[in-house]
Amino acid sequence: MNGFLHYFLSALDPMSNLGFSRAFPKLMTSALPSWWFEVVLPVALVVLPAVIVWLAYVVKPALVRPPPLARPRQAEPLVSVVTAGRNESATIGQCIRGALLCGYSNLEFIFVDDNSTDDSVAIARRAALSVTRSRHDTERVRIFPSPRRNGKASSLNIGIRMARGEFIVIHDADSIIQYGAVQHWLLPFTDPRVGGVAANIRVDNSTVNLLTRLQEVEYAMKFTLAKFFQSKISVMDIISGMGGIFRGEIIRRLGGFDTGLGDDRDLSTMLLKQRFKLAFSNDAVVWTTVPETRYHLWRQRMRWRRNIIKIRISKHRDMFLLGRYGFANAVIAMQLAVRLLIPVTLLIGLFWAFYQHGLEGAPEVVLTFYWILVMFLLVRILVARDVASTPKLVNFPLIFLYPFYVLWLEMPNIYAEWSELFRIGAKHHYVPDHIWEEIPWW
Amino acid sequence: MTANPHLDATVVETRRLDLLRRIADSGGAISPVAEPQAKHGYQYVAPAGDVANDLAVLARQNYLEARFFDKVSLCPKCDGCHLNVREICPSCRSAHLASEGLFHHFRCGYVGIPPEFTPEADGGYRCPKCNHTMHHLGTEYDRLGKAFVCRGCGLVSETPPVEAICLSCGARTPAENLVSTVAFSYLITSRGAEAVRRGRLFGDDDEPVRVADAAVYRRTVILEFLLHQMKRLLQLNEPFSVMLVRWAPGETAAHDGGEPAKWLTRLKGCLRDVDLIGQLADVLYVAVLPHARSRDAETLRRRIETELGPRSPLSLSVVEIKERKDLAGVLAGLAGRGEPE
Numbered sequence: 001m002n003g004f005l006h007y008f009l010s011a012l013d014p015m016s017n018l019g020f021s022r023a024f025p026k027l028m029t030s031a032l033p034s035w036w037f038e039v040v041l042p043v044a045l046v047v048l049p050a051v052i053v054w055l056a057y058v059v060k061p062a063l064v065r066p067p068p069l070a071r072p073r074q075a076e077p078l079v080s081v082v083t084a085g086r087n088e089s090a091t092i093g094q095c096i097r098g099a100l101l102c103g104y105s106n107l108e109f110i111f112v113d114d115n116s117t118d119d120s121v122a123i124a125r126r127a128a129l130s131v132t133r134s135r136h137d138t139e140r141v142r143i144f145p146s147p148r149r150n151g152k153a154s155s156l157n158i159g160i161r162m163a164r165g166e167f168i169v170i171h172d173a174d175s176i177i178q179y180g181a182v183q184h185w186l187l188p189f190t191d192p193r194v195g196g197v198a199a200n201i202r203v204d205n206s207t208v209n210l211l212t213r214l215q216e217v218e219y220a221m222k223f224t225l226a227k228f229f230q231s232k233i234s235v236m237d238i239i240s241g242m243g244g245i246f247r248g249e250i251i252r253r254l255g256g257f258d259t260g261l262g263d264d265r266d267l268s269t270m271l272l273k274q275r276f277k278l279a280f281s282n283d284a285v286v287w288t289t290v291p292e293t294r295y296h297l298w299r300q301r302m303r304w305r306r307n308i309i310k311i312r313i314s315k316h317r318d319m320f321l322l323g324r325y326g327f328a329n330a331v332i333a334m335q336l337a338v339r340l341l342i343p344v345t346l347l348i349g350l351f352w353a354f355y356q357h358g359l360e361g362a363p364e365v366v367l368t369f370y371w372i373l374v375m376f377l378l379v380r381i382l383v384a385r386d387v388a389s390t391p392k393l394v395n396f397p398l399i400f401l402y403p404f405y406v407l408w409l410e411m412p413n414i415y416a417e418w419s420e421l422f423r424i425g426a427k428h429h430y431v432p433d434h435i436w437e438e439i440p441w442w
Numbered sequence: 443m444t445a446n447p448h449l450d451a452t453v454v455e456t457r458r459l460d461l462l463r464r465i466a467d468s469g470g471a472i473s474p475v476a477e478p479q480a481k482h483g484y485q486y487v488a489p490a491g492d493v494a495n496d497l498a499v500l501a502r503q504n505y506l507e508a509r510f511f512d513k514v515s516l517c518p519k520c521d522g523c524h525l526n527v528r529e530i531c532p533s534c535r536s537a538h539l540a541s542e543g544l545f546h547h548f549r550c551g552y553v554g555i556p557p558e559f560t561p562e563a564d565g566g567y568r569c570p571k572c573n574h575t576m577h578h579l580g581t582e583y584d585r586l587g588k589a590f591v592c593r594g595c596g597l598v599s600e601t602p603p604v605e606a607i608c609l610s611c612g613a614r615t616p617a618e619n620l621v622s623t624v625a626f627s628y629l630i631t632s633r634g635a636e637a638v639r640r641g642r643l644f645g646d647d648d649e650p651v652r653v654a655d656a657a658v659y660r661r662t663v664i665l666e667f668l669l670h671q672m673k674r675l676l677q678l679n680e681p682f683s684v685m686l687v688r689w690a691p692g693e694t695a696a697h698d699g700g701e702p703a704k705w706l707t708r709l710k711g712c713l714r715d716v717d718l719i720g721q722l723a724d725v726l727y728v729a730v731l732p733h734a735r736s737r738d739a740e741t742l743r744r745r746i747e748t749e750l751g752p753r754s755p756l757s758l759s760v761v762e763i764k765e766r767k768d769l770a771g772v773l774a775g776l777a778g779r780g781e782p783e
Binding site for chain 2: 134135136138139142147154157158160164255256257259260435437438439440
């Protein structure tokens with residue numbers, strides 16, 4: 001291990017590049033688990049895609065950020081923005097105004113209020129009035145106050161039922177569509193195989209505290225950089241509910257969302273099973289409000305992780321069958337295994353190093369491991385900044401804290417995985433009881 | 443042959459007096475009745491002539507008191523009241539809307555209009571999405587309130603816009619753009635009753651300055667006095683106070699009854715000769731107290747309350763007027779209570 005560390009650290013030193021060039025072939029042919037599990041595998045899975053994106057951007061920028069058409073080939077298609085929410089009075093006003101004033105004329109907005117106990121409906125109507133000058137439903141804005149709480153999936157289905165658009169945007173009530181985003185969002189649909197396009201999700205409240213700053217760094221790498229690469233090799237697995245656009249025809253044919261958990265992941269998976277491609281648009285920017293407290297962040301992440309387990313392992317486990325839904329879809333299903341594999345491989349590498357050097361060598365091993373992670377992050381964050389102008393420069397130093405943040409986030413994730421796999425506390429409080437009792441897949 | 447203006451005026455006055463007399467004879471009030479052929483949908487049962495105009499003139503001259511009866515929506519193009527008001531589709535403007543309760547299937551989340559769900563022989567419905575039969579309303583499926591479905595273009599909306607089509611001229615107008623007029627009912631006032639008793643309307647020279655049977659000035663007169671007092675304040679720096687007097691028999695547990703005139707006369711007897719009382723609104727009077735500072739006015743108020751006794755139906759309050767905004771505040775307070783300034 002000492003030899004490995006020596007080679008590796010000498011490689012970091014620009015004065016001994018020559019030494020690294022001699023060491024690298026030896027490392028690549030070595031059987032050192034630390035080398036393979038801590039360096040090679042993470043580089044291949046995480047860093048290499050980022051570098052490829054960056055190289056593509058340098059060589060041909062339009063590949064990464066295609067310009068909108070100077071003159072549309074045909075009249076702008078009708079786009080329906082569907083938003084469902086409960087007790088969203090703080091954000092629904094700016095959400096509606098943002099969508100209606102986003103610079104796309106042929107757009108209608110539908111807000112389904114899931115039986116809020118606050119004044120969400122009144123605020124939504126006021127926001128609509130400020131733009132359309134009408135207190136009633138209009139061609140551009142329609143608001144449906146649901147008489148009973150039905151959960152998000154059903155509320156979105158009401159909105160989809162009311163939508164007339166050729167394309168339907170599914171949008172969170174705490175997200176804001178950036179001016180000009182819709183034109184970029186529609187570009188990938190020139191390919192008829194594309195069923196849905198994910199927006200570039202950016203953090204609106206990143207300056208609130210350290211937690212939101214770290215989330216901005218995370219979103220830049222996970223929602224921007226990773227999605228771009230995944231979409232290019234057709235292995236994108238989800239269009240986030242924070243901002244996604246779909247072909248209306250497909251979404252109607254599917255009957256909308258299924259009740260229960262993970263509306264966005266579920267719909268994305270159903271699209272993939274229908275052999276449609278999911279795409280990503282770098283310039284279709286949607287600003288979202290991320291959780292500002294530990295409690296809310298953990299709740300969000302537990303929900304996300306439970307969705308993954310439920311949908312991948314329980315509801316759509318047939319995706320794992322090679323050949324049933326195509327190779328790319330099997331790869332997507334395997335991403336779950338990879339997602340679980342990376343921490344496991346890193347742990348194996350770590351334990352191997354401990355085994356080799358004993359506990360007295362532990363600080364050195366952990367430190368080395370930490371610096372490797374920081375270096376990987378630095379590469380990714382630089383690429384994200386260059387390609388997508390995110391995160392903010394002021395948040396760059398947070399990469400030194402980021403490994404701890406990831407480790408800290410693993411706690412709710414692990415809890416969610418175990419509770420879902422072993423059905424501990426399986427009831428989800430955000431699904432109303434009368435819906436929960438009828439859902440067949442969990 | 444040219445018309446004689448003096449004769450015309452006499453004819454009009456006679457007609458209005460006749461109208462006033464009919465109102466007095468029929469219980470002191472006249473209300474409009476619905477009449478489809480009338481221009482604005484209502485008409486007054488009265489002898490020929492421009493009754494609505496005569497009533498408005500008499501109300502302006504304080505022979506009658508106008509009270510809200512109904513609001514009539516009119517076509518902004520032809521002023522007609524024959525409107526067909528209905529909900530329309532926000533998109534295609536068609537009135538061919540059906541109000542339907544959307545079905546929501548809990549099991550799969552499908553939301554659709556009832557015809558999309560196939561009725562089963564056992565009374566249930568088959569969901570078009572999951573093909574599962576749903577039987578029990580409330581536990582398996584639900585109705586999501588009412589929504590309007592356009593039979594023309596299929597658009598679903600919850601609160602569609604309302605539009606009126608004029609049956610006279612065919613103009614289509616959004617409901618919020620319709621013009622409206624108010625139909626009034628009229629009650630005869632003490633002045634109107636006096637005019638009927640005298641058998642003629644009052645001329646300019648015999649315009650009474652006091653409310654009939656009471657020792658108080660009419661509203662217009664007392665406002666003139668207030669204005670004059672205000673000028674004295676501004677030019678000669680002479681502050682004064684006003685005493686607001688409210689006729690509130692309901693608030694007194696057991697007042698000994700009697701007309702306002704009786705109590706106002708008693709009140710007048712408690713004031714100085716230079717103090718003036720006038721009527722501001724139906725049950726609101728004001729006493730102008732020149733040269734009275736706040737403390738003097740308050741002392742006066744207490745003395746009057748003692749004088750009138752605990753069974754007095756008059757509620758008194760005093761305000762010292764030291765600058766223009768004090769009086770404005772008092773008058774704004776009256777407006778805030780729904781009483782005229």
